[in-house]
Amino acid sequence: MEFFLDIITIILLFTVFAFFHSFLASLKFKTFIKEKLGNLIAFYRLVYNLFSLFTFSLVLYYMPRLHHIVYEIPSPFDLFVYVLQIISLFFLIWSLKFVDLKEFIGLSQIIRYFQKKFNETFDEKYILRVDGPYKISRHPIYLFTILFLILRPYMTLSYLIFITLVIIYFYIGSYFEEKKLEQIFGQEYIKYKSQVSRIFPIKWIVKAL
Numbered sequence: 001m002e003f004f005l006d007i008i009t010i011i012l013l014f015t016v017f018a019f020f021h022s023f024l025a026s027l028k029f030k031t032f033i034k035e036k037l038g039n040l041i042a043f044y045r046l047v048y049n050l051f052s053l054f055t056f057s058l059v060l061y062y063m064p065r066l067h068h069i070v071y072e073i074p075s076p077f078d079l080f081v082y083v084l085q086i087i088s089l090f091f092l093i094w095s096l097k098f099v100d101l102k103e104f105i106g107l108s109q110i111i112r113y114f115q116k117k118f119n120e121t122f123d124e125k126y127i128l129r130v131d132g133p134y135k136i137s138r139h140p141i142y143l144f145t146i147l148f149l150i151l152r153p154y155m156t157l158s159y160l161i162f163i164t165l166v167i168i169y170f171y172i173g174s175y176f177e178e179k180k181l182e183q184i185f186g187q188e189y190i191k192y193k194s195q196v197s198r199i200f201p202i203k204w205i206v207k208a209l
Contacts, residue, residue: 006064007161013059014165021052022173027180030122044123046106066158077155085151092144095133099141100125128185130192136201138178138192140169143199149157176196 023029025048032039073081101110103124112118133140149163178198181189197203 006066006158010063010066010158010161011165012065013164014169017059018165018169018173018183018209020055022176023053024048024183026176027122027183034122039118040121042109042118042120043106045109048123049106058181063162064158066156066161067155068157070157072154076178081151081153083205085148086208088144088147088151092141092148095140097146098129098132098134098165101125125183128181128189128192135196136204138196139170139174139175139199139200142174143201144198146170170199 028039031042033044037044100108108121109118109120109124133144137143146163146167150167152159178189180192195203
């Protein structure tokens with residue numbers, strides 16, 4: 001009984017985090033904040049990221065640990081998996097280079113606010129990226145994060161459940177994220193969606209073949 005309660009606890013903790021993380025990132029909520037705070041929304045992105053980091057840390061801290069081994073790849077074959085994981089990490093870093101990290105964190109918005117140059121509708125500048133890794137996947141950071149997390153020579157049950165929830169959340173979250181981008185970029189983004197796969201690069205692989 002305790003075993004199943006632990007599984008349910010992991011799912012509930014992650015689901016609560018995912019709900020608030022997505023809700024607070026929605027255009028509807030940001031519009032509400034903009035109406036109440038005006039240009040003080042420049043501070044929203046940083047506060048949102050800090051809150052997300054704090055709540056995610058709580059999830060990891062309170063998440064039950066199920067140490068049942070699902071699989072374990074023996075040596076020396078585990079080295080091959082580690083190599084693939086390192087490669088996926090390099091691709092993840094490559095993808096991050098196409099993101100304005102200061103804007104993503106929320107620092108650029110605060111700088112513009114104090115320079116009296118902040119005039120965004122929401123909490124950040126939205127840029128439609130279609131180059132580099134965005135030719136492979138509409139969400140390359142999600143893609144290479146998933147690969148980095150999956151490529152492990154051993155897997156415990158709690159980690160498997162966690163990874164599964166992360167992948168589900170990426171797919172659900174990316175759906176709502178793209179609805180937001182459609183509102184912002186319109187037909188330009190809809191056309192981009194028709195050419196590039198959402199996360200896993202199926203269309204890119206088909207074209208390559």
